[in-house]
Amino acid sequence: RPVPQVIGLLDVFTPDETLDDFTDFYLVMPFMGTDLGKLMKHEKLSEDRIQFLVYQMLKGLTHLLPGGPFADSEMTGYVVTRWYRAPEVILNWMRYTQTVDIWSAGCIMAEMITGKTLFKGSDHLDQLKEIMKVTGTPPADFVQRLQSADAKNYMKGLPELEKKDFASILTSASPLAVNLLEKMLVLDAERRVTAAEALTHPYFESLHDTEDEPKAQKYDESFDDMDRTLDEWKRVTYKEVLSFKPPLQLGTKVSKETAL
Structure with a gap:
């Protein structure tokens, strides 16, 4: 269930075509028109x-x-x-x-x-x-x-x-x-x-x-504690990026609660 106070994740992708080439991936989030730092500069x-x-x-x-x-x-x-x-x-x-x-x-x-x-x-x-x-x-x-x-x-x-x-x-x-x-x-x-x-x-x-x-939700920390090599982490990350399914409500408006 989406949390109104936490920014959504619309898509995850990599331009790299094979596991051997895999060095970068991109997280796509909703566009936010401003941020708290800018807001505080403009008003008390x-x-x-x-x-x-x-x-x-x-x-x-x-x-x-x-x-x-x-x-x-x-x-x-x-x-x-x-x-x-x-x-x-x-x-x-x-x-x-x-x-x-x-x-x-x-x-x-x-x-x-x-x-x-x-x-x-x-x-x-x-x-x-x-x-x-x-x-x-x-x-x-x-x-x-x-x-x-x-x-x-x-x-x-x-x-x-x-x-x-x-x-x-x-x-x-x-x-x-x-x-x-x-x-x-x-x-x-x-x-x-x-x-x-x-x-x-x-x-x-x-x-x-x-x-x-x-x-x-209680978070299962055992995943973070796994003793994996860099190559193993790279492999599971690549798999996660490829298997990401964008949320169904892609076309819906951002919740008003996320607006400053």
Whole structure:
């Protein structure tokens, strides 16, 4: 069943004619006339508009898998992804949980409120420093849980920073917005609110519709954990691309809920 908050996939194809040649494939999605970044440049978003957009974002996240590892090379110009990366992604601390995208959503929500990027690091380590200026340095038990020895040593060598009150940074935000962001922008991914939990927050009280709350399907992670060679992954991907069947409702209009 299509999810209104997640962009549709109309077609998948490859111009490569054999498995040996297979290097590229294309995902065809509905055309979106604008995006949130452009919208925020053109207008100051009202509180109810922010509520609606963040609510839709979180509903979409309940249907998605945790964000995978980012490529090392930065995207340039249009999007600077580093500014929205969760701390565990920046230093590759541990396996990502479902809350990895909640961090990004929190950064976006804060930017919608203030009109400015919340954590604007100039490189990976500077990004982490910018984050910890607000969240404070994590406690020793959190550092012990880090799977990367390099990350552990780096964190142990940092000067201790006190956690800041989010209300002092987001001066124009309502108390409920601040309270939600305090739960979303938590350094420890295990203590970070999930999308489903965030949807029940009082900040969204006017939007709650229990009948329409998303009930995401349980995702079978065993597929991701399979130990395949690059050639094997290439083969199964090629097979998947060739077997893709476009949805029946190709000619139908895009749901109004996807419109900004």
